[in-house]
Each structure stands twice: as structure tokens, then as C-alpha cells.
Amino acid sequence: MSEKQTPDSVIRLEAVGLTKRYEDGVLALDHISFSVAAGQIYAMLGGNGAGKTTTINLFLNLIEPTEGEARINGIVTHKEPLKAKKNVAFVSENVMLYGNFTALQNLEFFSRIGGKTAYTRDDFRDILLRVGLPATVHHKRLKEYSKGMRQKCGIAIAIAKSAPAILLDEPTAGLDPKAGYDFLRLLETLRNEGKAILMSTHDIFRAKEVADVVAIMDSGRIIMQQPATALVGQDLENLYMHHMAGRTAALRQEQASC
């Protein structure tokens, strides 16, 4: 395993010329490259079909790239998927867990298949408390949980895995403001612990608030990528709309010239 050193950190997640063309010919991802270092939150913004979820699926090796590589801790995911997945935790949109299981049972199961077998029941309780799930709900079945509570349970699973990298697919979609706020605080904590976090989102405000690097994707390409510090004072919404509009106009021009 080769770890690419940056001046201040270790690269945990890296996309190199990552391309995905589906069997029906649709180009979902077009030679994208980026990296996420330890202690960094990388937010991918974009509309539906921009390629955000495809990128995450490629990192999880749920699909194979047509070209390029996705690397986790330097391990190429489609070449050594099992080894790569040991180094990453995943929290999906609408965190879908086993509804008939309690939070503790879900946490226990996913921790074990994540390779963490030494945890005790007390450890699991501590993790659930840490993400803001009170002891009174630990034995409740997940199907009785609200979306925000399920999201916290998903984060608890990611924490329990103790992986150096975390992938988040639309983690704040549908959360109420309080739940969204709590969630972002959790992300900040994880970042401070040195986790590399790749997050896809529609939510430009929360992305700006928490991310270290913000990328805007459209039609499978990264059309803008800037450190959050460079965005200070800028209206990200206007920037987003500007890039998206520009891209759309360019596409229209291309189509017209054809």
C-alpha cells in the first residue's frame, strides 16, 4: 500500500481519471480526479445525475470504473475491493438499516461485518450516546426511528468501524434544521479526529459551512473545485448557479453547433 504524502496530511481518498460509462452508453463520470486528505471534508455539489453517487459507488466498488482508479488509502478499489473497503465507512441517504432490529443490534451487526469484533455492549451504547441517541431509544426498533435518528445511527456505524475514510451520500437530505445542525457538528468532530470525509450533497449552505474543499459537478465532470477558504465572502449559491448556468449554456452551444 502506497500512501501519497501531502505537505500537511495523508491522502485517504483519491480519484484518478475516474470514468464510468454504463452499458446503455450513458457517460456518468468523465475523467474526474480529486483527493481527500486525512482531517478534510470534501463536498461534492451538483444536481441529479451529476455523477456524485456514481463516484461514491466507484469508491465502494459497487460498480467498476470504465477508466481510471478510485483509491482508498492508496488501495485501488476495483483491484483489491475487500482490502480497500476495510478502510472506509459509508453513510447513505435515508440510512436504510434493518427495521426490525434495534439500534444496538444494527450497530453490532455492521460493526462485526466491518471487522470490529472486540466491542462490548457498553462500547456500542457509548457510541450511540456520542452521536446523540439517548439510552431510551437504544432498544427501539429502527422502523420506529425518525430520519434524523436513523442518520445518527448510520454515523454511529461509521464511527464504530473506525475507518480512516468516510463516504457520505446525501447525508443531510430531508433532515430538519436541528437534525442537520447536529449532523454537521458530528462531521466536524470526525474531521477533527483525522477522518477523510467525502460527502455528496445538494445542500450548498451546509457544504459551505462544514467542507474544507467544495467541488461542483455537472454531467460527470468536476466543473469547479475550490478550498472553502477561497469561498469566504463569496455567495456560493450564486457561484453554483453561475457554474451550472455556464455549463448549461456551453452545452447548448455545443448542441447548436452540431
Added chain:
Amino acid sequence: MFGTLVHKEVRAILLSPKFVATFAVCSLLILLSVYIGIREYQAAVRQYQTALQLNEQTIRQTPDLMRLQTKAFREPDPMQIFVSGVIYDVGRWVPISTNAVPQLSGSTYAEDTIFAVFRVIDFAFIIQVVLSLFAILFTFDAVSGEREDGTLRLVFANAVPRATYLSAKCAGAWLGLAVPLVIPILLSLLMVMVAGVPLDVSHWMRLAALGGLSFLLFTFFIMLGVLFSTLTRRPSISFLLSPSAWVVLVMIIPRAGTTAAAQIAPVPSAAEVAGIRDGYAKERQDQFIKDLTKSMSEVGSCGSTLSMKTHDSLRSEADRDIAQNDARVNEGVRNKRAVQERLAFSLARVSPAAAYHLAAMTIAGSDPDLKDRYEEAATVNREEFRKFVEKKGSEGGPQGIRIMASSETGLKIDMPREMGAIDQAELPRFNPPKFGLENALAEVIIDIAVMLLGSILAFGGAFAFFLRYDVR
């Protein structure tokens, strides 16, 4: 990893409403069927004992050997509690006489046709029809359901090998379904023991073999359900495919096999066979009368009496010819039936459900060959009986009918002597056919192979499809 996944599967099954329904239905049906089976068995035993006593009484009251006719009875077997097979279709007794063809008569369904309409529910039926359906309903969404719920993506975000995941799915479903099967089975065995049904070592071994076959069948249906769950991305499609496959395997193929075999290799009906036999017998009887008349006219012209020896000789010659013809016809029919049966069973065995049904009947000794086994044993008994009657007849001097033809007195018929009461202790005893477990096991090897092969193919198919399954 495997243990964790299996544990999760079992837990998910135990917590699901499907499990509660399966457990309740299986328990109720198995216990009820065994309870009814015990009652039926006890009634059959009582009927059997009464029939034996009546037969003995009839023999006691028979005045002479010429009119003697006895019966061999089919003894109820405790295994019929679990697998009734053909016991209600084949007769319960065989008439034994010097000239009648031994055939099982007096079947339960022939007497109480109402029960023939919907048949009985026994353990084998519950496994073949009910549990197989539950097995497939348990697993049809094993993979596609998790995909639709979104948990599959989360599971495979971890370092979980696909082979391990699929094996754990199958093992978990198997264990989860074993519970609703094992508990009522144990309870029903307890019920059988409490009811005082006599079970010897052979019965216990047969029951163990039956249990093994049952687990093999539901393993196949679990694998089949898992296969369907890997064929589609939507459980709603799996839900349509799985019961359709179940109907074909459990309902259509076994019946279609029999129907096809009947068309390909027809066997004369019982009425046709009886017609052939009776036709020859009548012809031979006419010949006998002609021969007798001829002999009588020859001796009449000489003024002497037709000797009993001549009559008996002609009679036994005719009887022998009729018996030989009967044997020939029976043998021919039996051979044709054997060909038809082999064909029907071979075609039906395409379905592991049919293989299970055949194997369960064979293990329980209530298979279609039961009739032949009993009739063969009855044929042996009939031969001994015939020899006994001949021996007794020769010991007691001339017997039968004496016919005297005289120009003066005309035709005079008389019976030279009454044989008197028959000593039952001397009568040859009917030995019921023995069908050992080792013979049964040898016969069901093909059925076991069909179920095993079916399970392996279904799992192999599921594995092949799952390797390419889009878990998103």
C-alpha cells in the same frame, strides 16, 4: 464473518411476521395430521384384529375343504401415520383360495369415496406442499428485498465477500425454517409415544430417514427461492416467479409425468384384464365340460361309472391351465405397469417435490409397490394353501363331486364325504411381505440424488447470478 451474517439472518427471520405465521401453520398442521394419523392407525388396527377374528370364525364354520376360503389381511403399519401413501387406495385384504387370483380388495377409498376427493393431510403432504411453499416465500426476496430496502448497499460497503454473504443467506434461512419444522416434529413424536403406537428400531430409523428427506426438500426450495431473489432486482417480480415455479414443480410436473406415461406406455385397465382372464377361463371351462361329456359318453356306452380320478384329472388340468393363463396375464400386466411406473416416476422426478413424495412413500413402506408386495406374498400363501388342501384331500380319500351316468338311473350327482371342521392351526399362515429399510434406502438413492442435485444447481445458479448482481 459467516457466523455474523448467519446470526443476522436467523434473527431477521425470527423477528419477522412470516416466521410467526410459518411456525403457527406448520405446528398446527403437523400436530393435527399426526393426531389424526394416530387415530386412523388405531382404527385400522382395531379393524384388522376384528377382521382376523371374523376370518377365523368363518374358517371354523366352513364344513369342508372344497368350500374353504380364507383371507390374508394387510397389517397396519405405524409409518402410515406420517406417510399414508397408497394405503387408502389399495385393498386391505386378499382372498386366498385354491383357484382365485390373489388381489387386494376393499380399499378405504373405494368404500368411503368422500375421502378420495381431497385425500388426507399427512406429514409428507405438509412438507411437500406447505413447507416447500413457506420455504420459497421465505427466501424469494432474500437478496432483491435487501437491495430494495437499501441494506444490501450498506452491507457491501464493507469487506463482505459475495460468496460468504450468499452462503450465509441460505444457511440463515435454512436454520430459521428448521425451527418451525423441528419443534412440531418432536412434539408429534412425543404424541405418538404417548398414544402407545408400537415403534421399533426400524420405525425410528425410517422416521430419521424421513426427517432427512424432508430437510433435503426444503433445502432445495430455500435454494430455489434464493435463486429467484438473485434473478431480479425487484422483490415484486421474484414474488411472481417463485410461486409460479412452485406450482409447476409441486403440482404440475408430478401429474404431467403420470399422464404422459399413461399415454406413452398404456396398461390395460383392471376390467380389461379381468375380461381377458374370464374369457380364457370360460373357454377352458367349456373345454372341460366337453372333455367331461366326451369321457362320460365313452364310459356310458361301456356301462361303467365315470371314475372320480378321470374327473379330478380333467378338473385339475383345466384349473392348472386357467391358473397358468392368469399368471401369464398378470405377469404381462405387471410388466407393462412396471414400465409405465418407471416412465411416470422418471418424468415426475424432474421435480424434487415429486422425488420427495416417492422417496417418503418408499421409506414409509406405503409406496405403489405395496400392492405388488402383498399380492406376491398372497400368491405364495395361496400356493401353500392349495398344497394344504390337496394334501388334506388325499389324506381323507376321494373328495369332490361324484357324477354317475347310467342309462337306467340317469345322471346321479353326489358328494362322497363331508370333511368336517377345519383345524386352523394346520392352515398355512400368511406371512406379510418384508420390506427392509436397506431395500427402501437403495430405492430412494435416485430421489435423494435428484433433491441434492436440484439444491446444488439452484445454489450454483444463485451464486452465478449474484456474482454479477447490481447491489445498488
